[in-house]
Amino acid sequence: MKEKEFRLEINGNDYSVIISDFTATTAAVEVNGKKYKVGIKDLGIEQIADIKPQFSATAAAAQPAVHAGTAAVASTVQPQLHKPASIVNASAILSPLPGLIQKVLVKVGDPVAAGQNLLIMEAMKMENEIQAKAAGTVTAVNVKEGDSVEEGIELVVIG
Numbered sequence: 001m002k003e004k005e006f007r008l009e010i011n012g013n014d015y016s017v018i019i020s021d022f023t024a025t026t027a028a029v030e031v032n033g034k035k036y037k038v039g040i041k042d043l044g045i046e047q048i049a050d051i052k053p054q055f056s057a058t059a060a061a062a063q064p065a066v067h068a069g070t071a072a073v074a075s076t077v078q079p080q081l082h083k084p085a086s087i088v089n090a091s092a093i094l095s096p097l098p099g100l101i102q103k104v105l106v107k108v109g110d111p112v113a114a115g116q117n118l119l120i121m122e123a124m125k126m127e128n129e130i131q132a133k134a135a136g137t138v139t140a141v142n143v144k145e146g147d148s149v150e151e152g153i154e155l156v157v158i159g
Contacts, residue, residue, distance in 0.1 A: 003019070003020045005017070006018075006019070010126070011126065013126075015031055015032055016030075016032055016033075017029060017030070017031050018030040025039065026039060026040060031124070036097065037151075038151070091136070091139075091158050092155075092157050093118060093131075093132065093133065093154070093155050093156040093157070094152050094153065094155065095121070095149045095151055095152060095153040095155055096130075097123045097151045098148075098149065098150050098151050099121040099122055099123030099124075099128065099148075099149060100149075101119060101120075101121055101143045101146065101147045101148075101155075102119075102120040102121060102122050102127065103119060103120040103145055104118075104119045104141060104143065104145055105118055105120070106118050106119070106138045106141065107141060108138050108139065108140060108141055109137065109138060110137065111135075111136075111137050112132045112135060113132065113135050114132055114133065114134050116132045117130070117131055118130050118131060118138075118155070119143070119155065119156065121149070121155075130155060132156075133158075134158065136159055137158065137159055138156060138157070138159075139157045139158065139159040140156065140157040141156055142154050142155055142156065142157070143156075
């Protein structure tokens with residue numbers, strides 16, 4: 001994939017986002033100069049697990065040398081041929097990026113509606129509302145206020 005830069009405004013703040021690698025399960029992005037490996041949890045396709053990323057040995061060998069500034073991201077992005085965790089356990093709400101749990105808004109047994117806020121997480125100096133993907137009942141809350149979480153961690157399970 002050819003590197004692509006996007007200029008975004010989020011809550012009145014300007015961001016420069018560069019996507020340098022993209023597969024069905026991961027993306028290598030740079031936000032205002034800071035590099036991240038991002039897990040893709042929803043491409044808007046119901047059966048994303050059935051999409052198999054295509055990798056070829058000749059394409060990998062033919063890739064140009066990595067620039068010094070992007071070596072850390074390029075070396076961490078590996079082809080992943082397994083199903084993403086968010087598809088394997090579709091009822092789990094995963095952490096979209098590393099952050100700090102500010103407020104837990106639900107408890108086990110609570111009924112929730114699709115789009116309902118489940119918790120507030122601070123990530124990249126912004127408050128992010130983590131929402132339910134579907135209606136159901138909370139069967140597990142795996143974090144508490146003040147917890148520091150990594151990307152891809154199962155936060156809440158809805159049954």
